[in-house]
Amino acid sequence: GDSVTQMEGPVTLSEEAFLTINCTYTATGYPSLFWYVQYPGEGLQLLLKATKADDKGSNKGFEATYRKETTSFHLEKGSVQVSDSAVYFCALTSGSSNTGKLIFGQGTTLQVKP
Amino acid sequence: KAGVTQTPRYLIKTRGQQVTLSCSPISGHRSVSWYQQTPGQGLQFLFEYFSETQRNKGNFPGRFSGRQFSNSRSEMNVSTLELGDSALYLCASSLENRANSPLHFGNGTRLTVT
Numbered sequence: 324g325d326s327v328t329q330m331e332g333p334v335t336l337s338e339e340a341f342l343t344i345n346c347t348y349t350a351t352g353y354p355s356l357f358w359y360v361q362y363p364g365e366g367l368q369l370l371l372k373a374t375k376a377d378d379k380g381s382n383k384g385f386e387a388t389y390r391k392e393t394t395s396f397h398l399e400k401g402s403v404q405v406s407d408s409a410v411y412f413c414a415l416t417s418g419s420s421n422t423g424k425l426i427f428g429q430g431t432t433l434q435v436k437p
Numbered sequence: 438k439a440g441v442t443q444t445p446r447y448l449i450k451t452r453g454q455q456v457t458l459s460c461s462p463i464s465g466h467r468s469v470s471w472y473q474q475t476p477g478q479g480l481q482f483l484f485e486y487f488s489e490t491q492r493n494k495g496n497f498p499g500r501f502s503g504r505q506f507s508n509s510r511s512e513m514n515v516s517t518l519e520l521g522d523s524a525l526y527l528c529a530s531s532l533e534n535r536a537n538s539p540l541h542f543g544n545g546t547r548l549t550v551t
Contacts, residue, residue: 423470
């Protein structure tokens with residue numbers, strides 16, 4: 324079945340460092356890909372999305388490119404801030420009938436130190 | 438615009454009891470889905486409702502059930518609670534019935550079973 328694999332955390336960085344969180348997927352068909360972020364005590368918030376190959380999603384300085392050839396959707400940010408500390412989830416959904424059925428990776432905890 | 442509202446925020450129940458969780462979607466959203474989040478299993482899809490009909494169901498036992506009302510509000514019920522049902526239960530709503538329509542999550546209901 325469909326699945327998402329993320330790099331294990333926690334990832335600890337200093338402020339202004341470059342961030343990469345790896346995400347690869349296995350899916351039949353042509354999935355849409357998402358990154359969600361979860362801050363402590365809160366639900367998930369959509370960070371960015373890409374719906375077809377070579378699309379680049381971007382938001383708040385974060386970027387991810389849908390790479391069909393490598394089945395990847397790595398999250399990057401050029402300069403992280405302390406406020407970026409959170410858990411990041413890569414997810415996919417496929418098929419028009421599966422709107423609400425997201426398949427999530429295990430999540431990667433990011434800690435940014437001043 | 439108000440976000441997705443889940444009530445109650447916290448619940449403590451004992452084994453064998455049953456529980457009902459409530460979710461009010463963003464105004465105008467007709468799709469509601471539910472997820473269980475645990476440290477061991479991560480985020481797992483429970484079920485999705487659209488226009489009062491269950492469209493998808495995850496791999497959970499029949500003790501887990503849900504429904505959606507004509508105003509799109511949704512409830513999920515867990516009967517005969519087990520210790521392993523302790524989790525954060527997240528509800529999400531979306532506007533459109535398409536695979537790339539982003540989900541908007543509530544802050545969740547933290548259920549503890551003792």
